[in-house]
Amino acid sequence: MLEVILMEKTIYIRMRNRVQVKPEEILLLKDIAQIIASETIYQDLTVLEVKRVSPKDHIHIIDVMKVIHFITAIYPDYEVQAIGPAQTIIEVIYKKKGMSIPFFILVWILLFFGAALTIMNFHEDVSMQTVHKRLYFIMTGKEVEKPLLFQIPYSIGIGVGMILFFNHVFKKRLNEEPSPLEVEMFNYQQSLDQYVILYENKESVKHIDDD
Amino acid sequence: MMTINILFIIMIGLASGLAVGAGFVAFLSVLGVIPRLTQLTKTMKLIAWYEWAVVFGALLGTAGSLRDPELHLSPYVTIPLGLTGGIFVGMMAAALTEVLNVLPILAKRVRVDDKLETLLMAIVLGKVFGSLFHWIYFVGR
Numbered sequence: 001m002l003e004v005i006l007m008e009k010t011i012y013i014r015m016r017n018r019v020q021v022k023p024e025e026i027l028l029l030k031d032i033a034q035i036i037a038s039e040t041i042y043q044d045l046t047v048l049e050v051k052r053v054s055p056k057d058h059i060h061i062i063d064v065m066k067v068i069h070f071i072t073a074i075y076p077d078y079e080v081q082a083i084g085p086a087q088t089i090i091e092v093i094y095k096k097k098g099m100s101i102p103f104f105i106l107v108w109i110l111l112f113f114g115a116a117l118t119i120m121n122f123h124e125d126v127s128m129q130t131v132h133k134r135l136y137f138i139m140t141g142k143e144v145e146k147p148l149l150f151q152i153p154y155s156i157g158i159g160v161g162m163i164l165f166f167n168h169v170f171k172k173r174l175n176e177e178p179s180p181l182e183v184e185m186f187n188y189q190q191s192l193d194q195y196v197i198l199y200e201n202k203e204s205v206k207h208i209d210d211d
Numbered sequence: 212m213m214t215i216n217i218l219f220i221i222m223i224g225l226a227s228g229l230a231v232g233a234g235f236v237a238f239l240s241v242l243g244v245i246p247r248l249t250q251l252t253k254t255m256k257l258i259a260w261y262e263w264a265v266v267f268g269a270l271l272g273t274a275g276s277l278r279d280p281e282l283h284l285s286p287y288v289t290i291p292l293g294l295t296g297g298i299f300v301g302m303m304a305a306a307l308t309e310v311l312n313v314l315p316i317l318a319k320r321v322r323v324d325d326k327l328e329t330l331l332m333a334i335v336l337g338k339v340f341g342s343l344f345h346w347i348y349f350v351g352r
Contacts, residue, residue, distance in 0.1 A: 107321055111333035116341025119304070120349065123342070129350050138275055139292070141283040148346060150289035155342035157297020158304065162335045165247055165305035180247065180309050181327065188315040 011045065011071060012036040014084040015064050018193070020091045027051045029071075032062055032088045041075065048074070053092055060090040061201040087197055119158065235269060242306035244299075297342075304338060 014034040021027060029035065030046035037045055050070065051062065064087060068080045123129065132154075136147035167179035178186075198205060239245065245265070249255050274280075308314065318327050 103321070104323065104326065107317075107323075108330065108333045111330055112337035112340070115334040115337030116344065119338045119341040120345045122304075123345055129346075134276070134279070135292070136286075136289055138280055139282055139284050139289050140286045141281045142286070145351065146346065147289065149286050150293040151346040152343065153290050153293035154297035154300075155339055155346065157294045157299075158301035158342055159297075159335050159339040160294075161298035161301020161303075162305040162338060163301075164251060164298065165244070165302045165309075166331055167251070177250065181314060181331070184309060184312065185315045185318065185327075188312070188319070 009077065010037075010079045010081055011041075011075070012081045012083060013064070013067065013071075015062075015067070015082070015086065015088045017085055018089045018091060020093050021053050023053055023092055023094055025053050027053065027062075027090070029067070032090070033067065037078075041078070045071070051090075053090070058092055059196050059200055060092070061197060062088045062090060063201055087201060089193055089196060232269065236265070239265065242303060242310060244302045244306050247302070247306070301338065308334065 012035070013029075016032055016034070019027075019032055021031070027050045028046065029048040029050050032050060035042065035045055048071070050067065051060075053060070064082045064085075068082060071080050072078070132147050132150055133144065136142070136144055136150050166181050167177070245258065245261050249258050249261065314327065314330070318330065323330060
């Protein structure tokens with residue numbers, strides 16, 4: 001019986017990792033955390049107003065300690081158990097900025113010709129032409145100025161190799177696993193999140209007062 | 212005196228070969244091309260065979276470039292050779308772009324997280340175009 005009572009007096013919360021909000025939106029507890037609580041208070045808990053997003057915020061961190069403090073102030077006889085991430089990153093989205101098409105085409109052309117130039121530089125750098133000519137001579141015994149029979153498949157192979165590595169042909173993926181690029185994007189986002197968690201959250205770093 | 216010279220030459224050759232071989236393998240490991248291939252083909256258990264393939268390939272390349280043999284094969288033999296060589300270079304290039312972390316930062320900067328494949332295809336097609344342009348038009352000009 002004791003366990004049941006204890007269960008009913010406990011509120012479990014799990015902070016979400018990232019939450020995107022519109023400016024001046026009112027953040028409810030259910031927006032920033034998953035909640036498990038007894039049915040009597042669950043409905044009231046979900047619509048608790050935690051914070052109003054102020055217009056000048058871009059990124060805001062809500063620490064779990066603040067949330068616990070907030071809940072216990074309203075429900076003093078309940079115990080709050082926090083599980084999972086210790087904070088939520090609130091990202092304020094001002095306007096869903098779409099990519100402008102001309103800008104995108106510009107970047108595309110930049111990458112296209114940049115990639116073309118770098119591969120040419122690489123070929124010159126390692127004397128690829130000489131190597132190809134000698135390889136052609138070794139295989140066939142013929143001296144050719146332009147061993148295109150070897151070089152055109154080679155050029156196509158470069159494209160195939162890159163696609164194989166990134167596991168993408170346009171939108172189609174070659175197998176179910178995430179590609180190295182997606183993992184890399186994820187890692188980059190994680191590092192950014194780690195950074196804002198430490199530096200935007202005033203509670204997580206304590207400095208010496210030197211005045 | 213002669214024997215010492217020969218021994219010395221052998222030692223220098225061995226030492227420089229060791230350095231170059233170790234460097235080659237270290238470069239391959241950093242880029243992680245072989246693990247990526249085993250992951251794609253789901254042949255993790257056969258990785259030792261792939262290592263030997265690289266070692267024998269490197270030895271064959273060394274022998275070929277030092278001894279200049281003449282095999283008198285049909286020119287069409289060079290087609291699969293070119294294709295496989297190109298795929299390898301392409302994978303190296305892709306791995307290098309990935310190690311340098313260019314794309315995630317670029318995608319974030321220009322806000323195209325959802326159009327990443329299209330940007331990727333720009334690089335891929337650019338490489339193929341650059342390479343074809345180089346061989347067909349650029350060389351010998």
